[in-house]
Amino acid sequence: MTIRVLICDELPVIGNGLRTLLDAVADIDVIGTTDSGVEALVLVRTKRPDVVVTDLSLRTMSGLELIRRLGKEVAAPHIVVFTGSDTDQTVSDVLHAGASCLLGKDASPQELVTAVRAAAAGRTLLAPDIAHRLVTWFREQPAARQSRAYPEVTELTPREKEITRMVARGMSTEEVARELTIGVATVRTHLYRVRTKLGVRDRAQLVSLAYRSGLIHSAAGAAGEARTGPREDVYAG
Template sequence: MTIRVLICDQLPVIADGLKTLLDAVPDIDVIGTTHNGMEAIILVRNTHPDVVVTDLALQTISGLDMIRKLEKEDESPNVVVFTASDADKTVSDVLHAGACCLLGKDASPQELVSAIQAAAAGETMLAPSIAQRLVSWFRAQPAAQETTEYPDVTELTPREREVTRMVARGMSTEEVARELIIGEATVRTHLYRVRTKLGVRDRAELVSLAYRAGLIHSSGRSFGDEQLAAAG
């Protein structure tokens, strides 16, 4: 399936560079570029892209306001934010606004392509440095007092717990597949089943619940590991 992409950046040299880069990817079709936040909203309504790649600095309205407005549209595309800032407030604002992927402008071409593919599939992808900070923040939170508040975690299979633990540590779908020697489609299937069982919408919620429920501990041992140790 071809992924239709709209690029938004106030600097033509960046927008044109991204278009040239993405036009070379077989399954990506860049349907347009714009430096204007309001124009981007109109283009989304008229051309229906699957993914919008945007900086936060745009003309007329900011990229952040554009994302918030797109979230209110009947058929809103998934958004990849491609920006130079990775400050905590930026991360918080972008995720709360509704973007599903966040990369710094030091990201490699392959990371950008992977983020677009993840966004098109409804998945979340964060720059490694941002993912690590979020994991560190979760680990610093008080441990869950009673995992029985989240009984659904006991329904996960050993492989689902293993995939969840890897994702919680910031590994991408591709990295998990390579580590476990399975296909990326199989990893996505495991994640879909985990999200369904735990009632979470995306990876960010999955990581949060995994730590709060005691499924993953800062020591690195999983809930399932402790159960097996106790049984042995």
């Protein structure tokens, strides 16, 4: 499957360089480049890329706002953030906005290609130093409290609950589609409706709520399946 990519960067020299790099990869097709956040939103709606590679500095609209708006689209593309800023605040803002992958501009060409492929498959991938900082932060947190009730979960249809459980176990959008014998677009539509009903902005929040509400645990127990957490891909440090 060819991965359709849109590149967004305020500096044309960087955008054109990324285009040359990614266009040379057999399974990637760059459908456009832009330095404008507003134009990027229009291109996403008209050309339907699978992945958007973006910096956080854009004209007319910030990359962060672009990510937030793209997350509200019915057929939302996956986002790879390629930025020179990796402060804790930036990492928090980017992940909460809904980005799938986050790389610094010191990433190698192969790391960028790997991130695009991971994003297209619905997986999460972080630069090594960012992943290390998040793991350190997580280990410093107190033990998780007992799951509490989330009335919003009862509003989900049986199919929406099924897809939510599959995503929470780490399955990509494409894997869910194959397992249920439905189209990828149908899975994305279901996930959009789930996010709307539950009031979550992105896949990470959806997975977190599924575990905190007990939705994934009750499903695993009923099916007699092994309980595994959501899968994340990170570069080896």
